[in-house]
Amino acid sequence: MSRREEILQKAMAIPNMPMPVQKVLAYIGNPDADLRQLAKIIEFDPGLTVNVLRMANSSFFGGGAKVSTVKEALMRLGLGRLYQLVIASGVAPLARYAIKGYGLRPGELLEHSVAVAVASETLARELGVTAPPYTFTAGLLVNIGKTVLGSFLEVDAAPIMTLAHERQISFEQAEELILGINHAELGALLLEKWGIPTPIVNVVRYRLRPDESPEPDLALDLVHVGDVIAKMTGIGMGIDGLQYMPSEAVFARLDISPQQMENVMVAILEQIAEVRDILMENTL
């Protein structure tokens, strides 16, 4: 068996998201879904209830007067946003582990992932464009492949980094040479298997190489640059550091100015704590 096949086989054995999350996702996928019924399903699970209320009351997602029931929270957040948040709270626990092989202490990868997600959405606001609704969740999930490799499969990333430095190639190219797969592709395959919607899977798959995406996608562009910005700030950075290649085409397409990029860096430092705490404290 090749190293790639071995990694894929082990990764596919990782358990799916917690049951309450799967139930909610299945229900929202139903075309007749209604908010009242959905509120009941969520209220059945204390962890999910706390998460939904905290998100609706957070200044980043909600804002305004406090809501105290799941139904009110759903009205404020809307079905689309809720869907994203439920996925996020289902998958976030995976990012809380220490990713030893990738030089990350417990919580650091989650912090980095939150930084990517917040940067992607903040960038859209800064540019005056409307981020597709799945942007935030996709940003949060882009590093899930690192969790799988560095934590579940105990891959040691040090030789990967050495190879990347020696050959002056990007970290994910070196992952491919050594492991036969990079963390972006592996993450996408896992999320696909879990039935996560295709637009999110595609952002995860192409975020390091957006130029290879078969179709242009604003969310992908935003997350690509959001990831670059998060890496530069150093928040939750692993041993792979800045060993990645930003796409000039994406920077040109979004028409970003250096000032706008700096504004996003400042904003993520201010906002990351609130979002991280919501995802960190409530285990499902």
Place this chain on the structure above:
Amino acid sequence: MEIVVNISDMKVTNRARDILVTHALGSCLGLAAYDPVAGVAGLIHCLLPLARDNKVPVKNPFMYVNTGIPQMIRTMYGRGATRENLVLKAAGCGRMMHISNQFDTGASNIAALKKLLQVNEMRLSAEDVGGTIPRTMRLFADTGRIVISSCGRSWEL
């Protein structure tokens, strides 16, 4: 005691047993200052080169090279350090591979530092900047020794 300097943060100490440390320097600048005579040590972790808007007071001066570093050095003077004795060492300012110059925040950070030092007729005695590696920077307040760690290796600066 190890004292952590966060992103956009600064710490000064005159306790010899302290170690000032800052983690995860990506494109950010870490600047260590040490006065061996007064035994005063300072470490700052700046996110960006310049606070641009002069009209609004800066919420956190340590976020920027041009506002944070003067404030750190003034704080150190307040604890007995002198300009003649200050030893300055810089680390960080990394860059993504092939990123275009206008988005190379690391290069802008080190350029802003050098300009600031030039205007004040001061200089760096050592620097470990650029490249793609993440850096952790430690300043030992007993001797002023600086240790940079990255990817499981450590070296003195």
